[in-house]
Amino acid sequence: MQVLGRAASVGAFDKRGEESGHVKISLSGNTPEHIIRITRKIDTKNKSEWLLDVFTTRPIQLLEETQKAVGVPDLPVQHHQLIYRSKELKNLEVANLMRKRLPWLKYEMKEEELIEAQEQEKTMKKKMEIAKIWEDSKRPIDYRNEQVRAIMNKLP
Amino acid sequence: MATSAARARIDSPPPPPPPTQPRRGDDDYVPCNIVEIELLNFMTYDRLACHPGPRLNLVAGPNGSGKGSLVCAIALALTADPSI
Numbered sequence: 001m002q003v004l005g006r007a008a009s010v011g012a013f014d015k016r017g018e019e020s021g022h023v024k025i026s027l028s029g030n031t032p033e034h035i036i037r038i039t040r041k042i043d044t045k046n047k048s049e050w051l052l053d054v055f056t057t058r059p060i061q062l063l064e065e066t067q068k069a070v071g072v073p074d075l076p077v078q079h080h081q082l083i084y085r086s087k088e089l090k091n092l093e094v095a096n097l098m099r100k101r102l103p104w105l106k107y108e109m110k111e112e113e114l115i116e117a118q119e120q121e122k123t124m125k126k127k128m129e130i131a132k133i134w135e136d137s138k139r140p141i142d143y144r145n146e147q148v149r150a151i152m153n154k155l156p
Numbered sequence: 157m158a159t160s161a162a163r164a165r166i167d168s169p170p171p172p173p174p175p176t177q178p179r180r181g182d183d184d185y186v187p188c189n190i191v192e193i194e195l196l197n198f199m200t201y202d203r204l205a206c207h208p209g210p211r212l213n214l215v216a217g218p219n220g221s222g223k224g225s226l227v228c229a230i231a232l233a234l235t236a237d238p239s240i
């Protein structure tokens with residue numbers, strides 16, 4: 001049973017002899033300046049196109065208003081509860097991620113300490129090598145100094 | 157300990173605000189009233205533009221003048237299926 005009782009296809013609503021037509025309905029919003037325009041284009045090939053021009057209504061608000069318009073009393077209440085539960089669930093997920101990440105943060109701190117200690121070890125090793133070279137280079141001079149000191153002692 | 161703390165954190169959501177009757181604006185329209193209808197090549201209409209008032213509107217005319225077509229136009233623009 002067709003409530004409109006005229007036709008079952010969009011194209012039949014087109015004016016005879018014309019290729020296409022349209023219906024444009026303007027609805028009032030929350031203020032006189034706020035107008036919602038709905039345009040439905042039709043043509044004889046049963047092709048239909050929707051155009052919805054909502055200036056300031058956000059998709060979330062549009063969904064909520066649609067739920068109210070549907071007329072099921074519990075629907076907005078359940079939607080509100082679902083939004084609240086979703087936020088709670090997101091908070092729990094973030095807390096869980098933080099708890100999981102904490103050991104990794106500690107590991108990363110220890111790794112940085114290890115790298116720093118390795119750098120210090122490398123620096124100290126270089127200093128030791130330099131010191132050893134210096135000590136080795138001093139030996140011939142010490143030997144010569146001993147010889148000179150011995151000769152000086154023998155002089156009258 | 158963590159599970160009990162997590163469970164305690166999920167309390168019941170605050171109740172939503174009570175639904176109020178839609179309020180008429182300064183122009184006497186309620187949100188989502190039809191403020192303008194424009195037809196182009198729709199059934200018997202070549203072109204039509206009219207501005208329904210905010211309260212009771214009457215469409216009068218003899219047989220075959222397009223009274224029902226106007227209702228069809230409104231329904232077709234606001235619903236998806238022409239076989240409604």
